[in-house]
Amino acid sequence: MQKWIYLTVCFSFLGFGGCVSEEGNPDGNGASISVAIPTSGATSPSSYPGMNLVWEDEFEGNLLNTSNWSHETGTGQNGWGNNELQFYKQENTSLQDGYLVITAKKESFGGKEYTSSRIITKDKKQFRYGRVDIRAALPKGQGMWPALWMLGSNFNSVGWPACGEIDIMEMIGGNGREKTVHGTVHWQHDGSQAQYGGDYSLPSGTLSDKFHVFSISWDAQSIRWLIDDQEYHVIDTSPAQLDEFRRSFFFIFNVAVGGNWPGSPDANTTFPQHMIVDYVRVFQSN
Template sequence: MGHRSTATPRSGGTVRRTVTTTVGLGAAFALTATALTWTGSDVTDNSELTSTDASQAALVWSDEFDGAAGDAPDPANWNHETGDHGWGNQELQNYTTSRDNSALDGEGNLVITARQEADGGYTSARLTTQNNVEHAYGRIEARIKVPTSQGVWPAFWMLGSDFPDTPWPDSGEIDIMEHIGSEPGTVHGTVHGPGYSGGGGVGASYDHPDGGAFPDDFHVYAVDWTPESITWSVDDVPFNTVTPADVSGDWVFDQEFFMILNVAVGGEWPGYPDETTQLPQEMVVDYVRVYDTE
């Protein structure tokens, strides 16, 4: 691995600032799994980082996933992207519209389920708010219980609203939360743009503050986004900020973005299912909310 510096968040876990090895789930390019050196400022104390107090912000949109068990997520908010073409990362799953892969549970949650089918293939779901809900700046958060197991790759992330007319990575990508099953105690937050994409994406990893596993419970994953910076937090503990000075190319985070929820199976970064992998695996989403913090 490349050079990493560490910091101790307030009441939080270990931060590992690095250029991540993720292409990002929206990328149209393959990845060589080589970690690179952190290209931003080498911060050794993040006590100055702050996240927004949601109670002091204006809620401008939310999906609380209220509805009957087995219902589809609200089509006024969410689109299903489908297919099994690898999604730029050599992934194995076929994304479907089936309620077996995405449905409300009747208890106020959206459940995205990755499965292995009788023919040995994998199915899952990928939901986006493109052309439905697009937003610039503010606080974007979701309360999620992530799945686990080798080769399972859940994410909550965003792409620039002009994608694919503006191709990746020029469109911009903000990974609010990525988690890979082989690292149950770690989550990742990253940005990708022109000149800092794929293995050169700029971000940080955050380790569970109690040495536990993120899949064991719900956690709130958020970014606080302004024209000058993006700050990541878990359970209101901020763990990294990226500014225009930290990226090696153009800052493309001055436009509206749409949100994405998905669970991938396989890929060059998380690796592939093996004899330890247990499926099905569920990503349970309590809510997604957008706040205006101006």
């Protein structure tokens, strides 16, 4: 992201199945709403030639693994640097049937009209280089801004953008934009923020219809972005001014609502919305 930083009603229809129980609905009356989990979409292998699986989270069990993740809560500074509209709450993260679900709701809390969640591996899991695969299905609607991304582990000491940022996946909803994935890096150049990004649009459908695998392949010379194992963007990180990307990074998963890039939700945006993550896997060379 461009920033500094219960009654369960189950239903099924073509391509979807299963449900997640949650509290609340768009009217804020406390009724339960089920979350349809896609049953189709791309997958990725559990191994690659010449690489070892060094870390994964398959999101099994009923609770988020606190050995891997922490919650960031609140509104951040200036809406997390982007004039975002949500208040991040721990309660908007849930696990069900082997999936992580981050839920964005329209509800008043902490002076904001929307809530969501943001989880990070900072000070728990950090990585330098390798291949990252994240299988996820995304929310939809004007103003939605899901992201699977990384920040440099030296963030506390040098700040953003000097720490570097790798956006594995971003999507902004509304206006036909939900078929397009964005992959971007941010860094500091001559005292200012610099960025370089690329994108890929599905030939049909949206990124919310089914699961896709969002990946990077990262070494000392380059970062490559892939969707469903199809490369769509690459940056040469060998120049000295891109040294940020030769250091360790931690993960951030979140769903923002509104902000400078997507704009605000409108009357056509339905809530709640969900980002559903099946797994995250990190592979490194033998």
